[in-house]
Amino acid sequence: MNRKKSEKYNRIIAAATKMFAEKGYYKTRISEIAREAGIADGTIYIYFSHKDQILIALFEEKMQEVLDNMKRQIGLEDDPLAKIERFALTHLRLIEDNKDMAEIIQVELRQSSKFMKNYHNLKFSQYLDLIEDIIREGQKKNLIKKEVIPSIAKRAFFGALDEMSRYWVLSKSHKYDIETAAKQINSYFIHGIKT
Amino acid sequence: MNRKKSEKYNRIIAAATKMFAEKGYYKTRISEIAREAGIADGTIYIYFSHKDQILIALFEEKMQEVLDNMKRQIGLEDDPLAKIERFALTHLRLIEDNKDMAEIIQVELRQSSKFMKNYHNLKFSQYLDLIEDIIREGQKKNLIKKEVIPSIAKRAFFGALDEMSRYWVLSKSHKYDIETAAKQINSYFIHGIKT
DNA sequence: TAGTAATGTGAACGATTATTCATTTTTAGC
DNA sequence: GCTAAAAATGAATAATCGTTCACATTACTA
Incomplete structure (x- = not known):
């Protein structure tokens, strides 16, 4: 079986x-x-x-879902800038709909390297790389400034979303909704990087 | 004594x-x-x-230092946009110069609520609020768009820096230096929010 | 339906480790 | 240099919990 x-x-x-x-x-x-x-x-x-195998399996299962879902979503857009916008919205919606999972990724995944010697989170890197790829594509199409360093930009963008997630996950009530947060972050970032 | x-x-x-x-x-x-x-x-x-008191004391001591240092640094600038730029550079330099502390804040602080029931990290909020205050000041002086929601923007900006920190702390070698990273993040963010 | 393999159980084990405390060492005042 | 208080020691303690395993139950096959 x-x-x-x-x-x-x-x-x-x-x-x-x-x-x-x-x-x-x-x-x-x-x-x-x-x-x-x-x-x-x-x-x-x-x-x-072992106990830690449960956590590892949990990461793998959830991250695969998240990755597949995000690929599907950004596949729906053609324009790189629209892809970025959709990334933000999808990411934050995912957090809202999967609070437990989000909290584990927020809190446990980050310290996993501390207790699992050689567990390198490949799926997580792949998730980040989705953003990098979009940015490169945008640069190729002259929609995004050439000076933007894709590997920095991906972290900046993901970090912004991730900090919003942390706020979402860790506080009871929220001053604004997911859509507003996504729109704001997109607006800062898109304005900041587009040609 | x-x-x-x-x-x-x-x-x-x-x-x-x-x-x-x-x-x-x-x-x-x-x-x-x-x-x-x-x-x-x-x-x-x-x-x-108790063991957890060591961690709490450690947080308090370090965060106070970080907070004092950052206040001093942004106090050196008048222009809100220059303050933001200095915030980024100071934050990333601090990470570079205090790797152990940075790693603990990255990894342990984030999960501290899980094992310390009523430890609310006031210092950390105050640190974030420094950004919020700068943004409000910038809006008052008409340097930053009115549509920018300060409490979202502070998280977005801090999150971007924080994700860079994570990369710095957790990986051995880096493709670019602190100054480059700060400059990039500032460029995205400042362009994104200024009037 | 008997026989057998697979799956499930939970009490007991044993290793770990934060914390205690009887004892020793250091400090400070005179 | 004597004395008492303060500080430091580290072996012993006590509680915790991941893991095991002898036994029980269920599923499958012929």
């Missing part, structure tokens, strides 16, 4: 997503994940060799 | 800064901090009631 498709496997990932978001990786007990998933502690070790 | 001024207190903070940056809060043992500081394990508990 394919472990990935097993019902239990998915239940464990779902339970871990909820618990890690709530208490963080270290404060979450295996027994809590098991209880949340409605299974015995030992069952988790049929599907995962 | 003032605990804050004690030599041992400072040695513990310094040792913790090094170890937390290297291994992360959870993976760092009290005994490792003690060894690094050249004292006995028990001595730490003369100065700090």
Whole structure:
């Protein structure tokens, strides 16, 4: 049987997503994940060799979804500047619709290198590179200034979105909605880089 | 005696800064901090009631320094747009000059709410608010567009810098220097918001 | 339906580690 | 140089939790 498709496997990932978001990786007990998933502690070790494997699997699954979704969305636009706008909106909507996942990526993914020696988050780099590619394309079409360094611009743009996400995820009430935030960030950034 | 001024207190903070940056809060043992500081394990508990108090004290000390330094730096400029430029450069230089501290703020501060129930990072908010104030000032002087929402813009700008910091802190070699990065980010952002 | 493999269980284990505290060492006043 | 308080020590403690495994249950096959 394919472990990935097993019902239990998915239940464990779902339970871990909820618990890690709530208490963080270290404060979450295996027994809590098991209880949340409605299974015995030992069952988790049929599907995962160690606690950290749950977190890694969780990253991989979620990031793949996020990546696929974003590729699909920016594929709907032709104009590089429109792609950038759609990136922002899609990213922030994703955060709004997947708070637990967003919180884990915000908080745990960032420190994952600290406890998982050789876990390099390829998917995350690929996600960032989507922006870099759009910028290069925009430069080729003369829509974006040649002086813009794509690898800096991608981080600046992603960083802006990411900081908004952090605010979204960590505070209860918000002064403005996702659409407004996306529009603002796009406006700063697009004006800043276009020819 | 003032605990804050004690030599041992400072040695513990310094040792913790090094170890937390290297291994992360959870993976760092009290005994490792003690060894690094050249004292006995028990001595730490003369100065700090619990392990998490070391991290909190560390945040407070470092953030106060960062905040004071930034206020001094932006105080050197009159023009709001020049203040923003100086903010970026100062922030990135600080990261470059204090890698351990930067790494802790990047990684541990972000997840601190997860294990310290009621630790609200006031200093961090104040730091962000420096940007918001500059933007409001710029709007008053008609240098920055009225449509710019200061509380969104501050996060966007800080986020851009912060993502650059993350790259700086987490990767060994860099394609470009701090000055280039600051110049790029400033150029996008200033163009994006100015009237 | 019996037999067997796969899956699931949860109590017990053992390793880890923050914290304590009885004891020792240092400091400071006289 | 004596004394008491303060500071420091580090071995012992106690609690925590990831992981295991002997046993139980369920699913599958013929």
